Amino acid sequence: MKRHARAQALLKAPPPSLQRQGQRVxxxxxxxxxxxxxxxxxxxxxLRLQGRGAEEWDLTGVSRxxxxxxxxxxxxxxxxxxxTLVIDERQRAAFERIRxxxxxxxxxxxxxxxxxxxxxxxxxxxxxxxVRDFADMLGMVVLEAMRFAIEPRSIPFKEFSxxxxxxxxxxxxxxxxxxxxxxxxxxxxxxxxxxxxxxxxLIINILGIGIIRELGPVLVSILVAxxxxxxxxxxxxxxxVTEEIDALSAMGVSRYQRLVWPKVxxxxxxxxxxxxxxxxxxxxxxxxxxDVLLDIEWAYFASALPNVVPIxxxxxxxxxxxxxxxxxxxxxxxxxxxxxxxxESLSANTTASVVTxxxxxxxxxxxxxxxxxxxxxxxx
Amino acid sequence: xxxxxxxxxxLQGIHTRYGQHWVHQDLQLDVQRGDLLAxxxxxxxxxxxxxxxxxxxxxxxxxxxxxxxxxxxAGSRAERFARRRRAGVLFQQGALFSALSVFDNIAFPxxxxxxxxxxxxxxxxxxxxxxxxxxxxxxxxMPAQLSGGMVKRVALARALALEPELLLLDEPTAGLxxxxxxxxxxxxxxxHDGLGLTVVFVTHDLDTLSALANRVAVLAEHRILALxxxxxxxxxxxxxxxxxxxxxxxxxxAGEPGL
Numbered sequence: 001m002k003r004h005a006r007a008q009a010l011l012k013a014p015p016p017s018l019q020r021q022g023q024r025v026x027x028x029x030x031x032x033x034x035x036x037x038x039x040x041x042x043x044x045x046x047l048r049l050q051g052r053g054a055e056e057w058d059l060t061g062v063s064r065x066x067x068x069x070x071x072x073x074x075x076x077x078x079x080x081x082x083x084t085l086v087i088d089e090r091q092r093a094a095f096e097r098i099r100x101x102x103x104x105x106x107x108x109x110x111x112x113x114x115x116x117x118x119x120x121x122x123x124x125x126x127x128x129x130x131v132r133d134f135a136d137m138l139g140m141v142v143l144e145a146m147r148f149a150i151e152p153r154s155i156p157f158k159e160f161s162x163x164x165x166x167x168x169x170x171x172x173x174x175x176x177x178x179x180x181x182x183x184x185x186x187x188x189x190x191x192x193x194x195x196x197x198x199x200x201x202l203i204i205n206i207l208g209i210g211i212i213r214e215l216g217p218v219l220v221s222i223l224v225a226x227x228x229x230x231x232x233x234x235x236x237x238x239x240x241v242t243e244e245i246d247a248l249s250a251m252g253v254s255r256y257q258r259l260v261w262p263k264v265x266x267x268x269x270x271x272x273x274x275x276x277x278x279x280x281x282x283x284x285x286x287x288x289x290x291d292v293l294l295d296i297e298w299a300y301f302a303s304a305l306p307n308v309v310p311i312x313x314x315x316x317x318x319x320x321x322x323x324x325x326x327x328x329x330x331x332x333x334x335x336x337x338x339x340x341x342x343x344e345s346l347s348a349n350t351t352a353s354v355v356t357x358x359x360x361x362x363x364x365x366x367x368x369x370x371x372x373x374x375x376x377x378x379x380x
Numbered sequence: 381x382x383x384x385x386x387x388x389x390x391l392q393g394i395h396t397r398y399g400q401h402w403v404h405q406d407l408q409l410d411v412q413r414g415d416l417l418a419x420x421x422x423x424x425x426x427x428x429x430x431x432x433x434x435x436x437x438x439x440x441x442x443x444x445x446x447x448x449x450x451x452x453x454a455g456s457r458a459e460r461f462a463r464r465r466r467a468g469v470l471f472q473q474g475a476l477f478s479a480l481s482v483f484d485n486i487a488f489p490x491x492x493x494x495x496x497x498x499x500x501x502x503x504x505x506x507x508x509x510x511x512x513x514x515x516x517x518x519x520x521x522m523p524a525q526l527s528g529g530m531v532k533r534v535a536l537a538r539a540l541a542l543e544p545e546l547l548l549l550d551e552p553t554a555g556l557x558x559x560x561x562x563x564x565x566x567x568x569x570x571x572h573d574g575l576g577l578t579v580v581f582v583t584h585d586l587d588t589l590s591a592l593a594n595r596v597a598v599l600a601e602h603r604i605l606a607l608x609x610x611x612x613x614x615x616x617x618x619x620x621x622x623x624x625x626x627x628x629x630x631x632x633x634a635g636e637p638g639l
Contacts, residue, residue, distance in 0.1 A: 072500075100510060
């Protein structure tokens with residue numbers, strides 16, 4: 001049981017110490033990383049002060065010497081072995097292990113003067129690859145849709161239903177809450193201004209058109225892009241990291257059929273419904289506020305609403321919802337499928353997915369506004 | 381022969397269950413300093429769970445876990461973490477940080493440890509790389525660019541970064557081809573001899589077991605069924621042990637006449 005005796009001796013090892021006796025340096029104690037850590041500065045200073053130029057080193061009192069202890073001593077020698085070195089086999093091995101590594105150099109990355117050019121090229125190429133991948137995906141989604149028509153068996157109903165539940169059903173409470181509060185705030189601010197002009201009744205027009213046509217769809221899109229868009233990207237990304245997407249391909253199952261389509265379809269259906277729901281909540285918030293501040297009864301508000309807001313506004317709002325939903329789903333899937341198998345790529349793509357989706361939705365909204373500028377706005 | 385007072389790991393009366401299913405019941409195990417202990421058992425016998433419990437990644441439902449003679453969860457936060465740093469773990473999939481290069485992966489525990497100068501860290505990282513027989517030019521690679529065997533080596537280098545006294549290996553040779561797995565076993569053996577490590581490893585592979593272990597613990601029926609050298613464990617007459625080791629014996633017997 002020699003080994004165990006040695007182990008016991010190690011446990012009670014004294015801390016590392018260093019003594020200079022003339023030309024002779026005597027090391028003792030435990031020269032391992034853990035023992036050295038509390039007195040690292042002191043040890044470094046001692047080595048530099050006392051060890052300089054010493055010709056004789058005695059390590060017989062050292063109970064343990066690991067690579068770090070050996071490295072400290074080796075650095076003190078600065079490449080010049082002392083004339084006399086008293087060490088045992090184990091310590092010699094520790095020195096041998098670290099000696100080659102202390103001198104070895106890492107392959108350095110050469111400074112690249114073409115870096116800005118390369119960066120520009122890479123950025124352009126990456127933009128190009130985004131366009132290509134997105135077009136690829138879009139084409140595949142359309143082809144899959146055709147296949148669904150020929151072969152209805154392959155429609156992924158279950159996945160669609162699950163996606164609908166996650167993106168639609170579970171978003172109901174939060175979108176209603178946000179919608180209601182926005183409605184209250186909007187109604188409050190408008191009411192303050194309208195009261196100055198004695199035009200209280202116009203609040204129904206303002207809230208009606210503003211919320212149904214513009215605010216409802218955009219608000220829900222931003223919520224859904226943050227909620228479902230990020231979830232879709234992260235889910236596809238993790239599936240990429242864990243090779244689940246490759247497993248699907250290996251089984252001859254199209255990722256566009258199983259993963260992309262259900263999500264696009266689910267958002268295309270869930271978004272108009274969410275828009276209607278959120279707009280209703282926002283209008284309810286507006287009604288409550290108008291009732292309190294302007295004494296416009298909610299019953300009057302509700303009955304006047306259809307008269308002052310042409311029904312086309314509702315259609316535009318719902319159509320926008322559907323279009324935004326498809327956009328968000330496609331963008332989220334696009335970035336999800338681009339994730340490379342490492343954690344950094346996953347987080348970068350998830351962020352990019354949400355930012356791109358929100359930007360795209362606002363761009364689309366501007367286009368919608370231009371195309372529908374003559375529809376549903378009562379001009380008097 | 382008298383055993384030393386403090387085993388490196390002491391498990392006493394460990395009970396673990398998943399839902400209604402008991403994994404460990406009143407399990408006892410001591411790991412002595414210098415052991416190369418193999419933990420074997422059927423799938424789902426709770427080997428990996430036991431390994432995780434040894435360093436506190438998972439808590440048993442009841443029982444005592446002692447690491448280096450102290451209760452695992454005793455002391456202040458700093459003491460608990462310091463105790464854990466004295467053990468290195470090689471996870472089954474390597475668990476390299478995929479966002480960091482090989483160099484930064486191995487340097488990570490050293491930088492966290494604090495107080496070391498950057499060129500000392502560099503020398504230590506390179507010596508660890510050398511230890512696991514990788515070259516300095518591998519240091520700049522990212523984990524995604526490594527093959528399975530290299531991932532294991534880098535993960536081992538990271539586990540060894542702080543020169544731990546205890547090394548825990550979860551399936552060290554799983555997913556390696558026989559030649560690589562043989563070389564990996566040699567590597568662990570030489571590290572054990574050279575650094576005076578205590579090693580606990582989980583394995584399914586009987587080749588790894590016979591090549592590496594100096595003690596074997598058989599985990600079955602919710603407890604340690606047998607503990608001793610490979611021959612001692614072989615000699616135990618128990619249905620599970622007979623079945624577990626018989627496969628190998630029949631292979632040996634069938635193989636011998638042809639050689």
